[in-house]
Each structure stands twice: as structure tokens, then as C-alpha cells.
Amino acid sequence: MKFTLLLTAALATFTLQAPAQTTPAAAPAxxxxxxxxxxxxxxxxxxxxxxxxxxxxWNGKTIYVDPYGGAAGYTGLAAPDVILITDIHGDHLDPQTLAGLPVGKALMLVPPAVAEKLPAEYKAQVRILRNGQRLDTLGLSVSAIPMYNLPEAADAPHTKGRGNGYVLNLGGKNVYLSGDTEDIPEMRALKSIDVAFVCMNLPYTMDVDQAAQGVLAFKPGIVYPYHYRGQNGLSDVASFKKQVNAANKKIDVRLRNWYPAAQ
Incomplete structure (x- = not known):
């Protein structure tokens, strides 16, 4: 009986001292x-x-562009000071991802159509930018420019005036974000772009050839193909680079893996 009591006490002591098991944190994407x-x-x-x-x-500020795909993809990054959203589609306006991110102090710069669809909890953080408008804030400049499909049509996936491409000026560098667009005149007419992010995914935006010709028209110093997953998989960004550099070797085409989880 005495041995049984001692064993019970020892087991109770071990149970109290054993570290509690914790569920491991989800691995970052x-x-x-x-x-x-x-x-x-x-x-x-x-x-x-x-x-x-x-x-x-940049300069102590963090800018998120079209937060999408789950909060795990942003693990380890600083909370945003500014959020840019280009369009209403779910791969740009993603309330579920926003809800999982520390966005409470972020200024959200969006076109009117996005403002209408954002959850009410963000309304106080929103500043609306229409095509052609510019905002200087937090030491940076943000200009909204058109993004749309050609030929223009009321039933196009992206109609003129609904969404925004953006040009940011960050410490004297002009950074262009195409959003969902084709090689529209407004893109071709851009000047002094240092860094460009250009989409290419059929049937929603433009094909690789269109993207290459558009980039050759406005001649950015650096260009990143992004937003290149379409109905038939990933666009041939290597062909994009080959076409651009065959015509203009000065443009630094940077191929980065925007879909690592798919590999």
C-alpha cells in the first residue's frame, strides 16, 4: 500500500513538471x-x-501590394504602413488574407470599386485614388494610372477606370506596378521608369509577346515579370526575357519565382 502511494505521488509530480505539449506553428510559405x-x-x-x-x-516603411494567398506568405515581414490594391478580383482584393495580417495601422490606397467592396472595418484606413490622381504621403509618392483590357468593352475582365496600376516614387526611383492590363497606350507612354512589374497571363491580361512589346516601348531600367499564371499554367517568362533583350540589351529583365509553392 505504501509503495502504491509513493508511486502515485511520483507520477503526479512528473505530470506537473512535464512540459506542456504545444502545437507547432505553421511553416511559412x-x-x-x-x-x-x-x-x-x-x-x-x-x-x-x-x-x-x-x-x-524602403526608408523605414513597408508597402504591401495586393496581399493575397494567405497570411503565411508574409510571415517574418514587417507590418505594412501602406497597402496598395489594384482591383476587385480575388487575387488582388483578398479579405481573408487581410484578416490574417497586422494591417490595423496601414493606409490603404485603392480605386473606388475596391473601396466599395472592402470590409467595413477598414473604411477609416482607406484613401481612394482614381486613375490620374496622385497622393504624397509618408515620404513617398503614389500615382494611379489606368489598367484595362483591349479592345475596350463593357464585358471585358478589366474595364477602363475600375482598377489602378500604380507608379511609386521612392527616393528618386520610379516603380511601376501594372496591375491587370494589356499593353495600353498609357503604359507605353510611361517615362523614366526605373523598376517595372509587368503582368502576362492569358486570357485575363496580355500574352508574353504583348508584354515584351509594351516594355520595349517605355524602356524601364529593370523589369520583373509577375502575375504570370493563367488558364493554361505559367507563362513563358524566359521567352519574354529573350524577346526584350534581343531588342534592348540595356533592360535588366529579372526572372524571379513568384510561384514557389507550385514547384
Whole structure:
């Protein structure tokens, strides 16, 4: 009887001292390594996330573009100071991903159509930018430019005026985000673009050939193909690079893996 009591006490002591088991944290989604681009106010860090989403870190500020695909893809990154959303489609406006991110202090810059669809909890954080409007805030400049399909049609996936492409000025560097567009005149007419992010996915935007011709028209210093998953899989970004550099070797075409989870 005495032995039984001692054994029971020992087991109770062990149970109290044993560390509680914890559920391991979800592993962060894989992502491409970041790039750094010099500016007059320190480096601009470019972090590809997935599809049309990228995160910029610059001058103590963090900018999320089209947060999408789940909060795990942003693990380890600073909370956003600014969020840019280009369009109403779910691969750009993703309330579920927003809900999992620390966005409570972020300024959200969006076109009117996106503002109408954002959950009510974000309304106080929203600033609306229409095509052609510009906002200077937090030491950076954001200009909204058109993004749309050609030929223009009321039933096109992206109609003129609904969504925004953006041009950011960050420490003297002009950074263009195409959003969902074709090689529209407004894109071809861009000037002094240092870094461009250009979409290419059929049937929603443009094909590789269109994207290459559009880029050759406005001649950015650096171009990243992004948003290149379409109905038939991933676009041939190597062909894009080949076409661009065959005509203009000065354009730095940077191929990064925007879909690492698919590999």
C-alpha cells in the first residue's frame, strides 16, 4: 500500500513538471529571395510573394501590394504602413488574407470599386485614388494610372477606370506596378521608369509577346515579370526575357519565382 502511494505521488509530480505539449506553428510559405535596389534614401528591398503580390521595404516603411494567398506568405515581414490594391478580383482584393495580417495601422490606397467592396472595418484606413490622381504621403509618392483590357468593352475582365496600376516614387526611383492590363497606350507612354512589374497571363491580361512589346516601348531600367499564371499554367517568362533583350540589351529583365509553392 505504501509503495502504491509513493508511486502515485511520483507520477503526479512528473505530470506537473512535464512540459506542456504545444502545437507547432505553421511553416511559412516558401518565397523567392529578396532583391535590393539603391535609392537616394537607402535601399529598396523587393520581396516577391506570389502572383501579383510584392512587398517593398524602403526608408523605414513597408508597402504591401495586393496581399493575397494567405497570411503565411508574409510571415517574418514587417507590418505594412501602406497597402496598395489594384482591383476587385480575388487575387488582388483578398479579405481573408487581410484578416490574417497586422494591417490595423496601414493606409490603404485603392480605386473606388475596391473601396466599395472592402470590409467595413477598414473604411477609416482607406484613401481612394482614381486613375490620374496622385497622393504624397509618408515620404513617398503614389500615382494611379489606368489598367484595362483591349479592345475596350463593357464585358471585358478589366474595364477602363475600375482598377489602378500604380507608379511609386521612392527616393528618386520610379516603380511601376501594372496591375491587370494589356499593353495600353498609357503604359507605353510611361517615362523614366526605373523598376517595372509587368503582368502576362492569358486570357485575363496580355500574352508574353504583348508584354515584351509594351516594355520595349517605355524602356524601364529593370523589369520583373509577375502575375504570370493563367488558364493554361505559367507563362513563358524566359521567352519574354529573350524577346526584350534581343531588342534592348540595356533592360535588366529579372526572372524571379513568384510561384514557389507550385514547384
Amino acid at each position: 516558401p518565397r523567392a529571395a529578396p532583391d535590393q535596389i539603391p535609392t537616394s534614401k537607402g535601399p529598396l528591398t523587393v520581396q516577391p510573394i506570389t502572383h501579383g503580390s510584392v512587398v517593398f521595404a
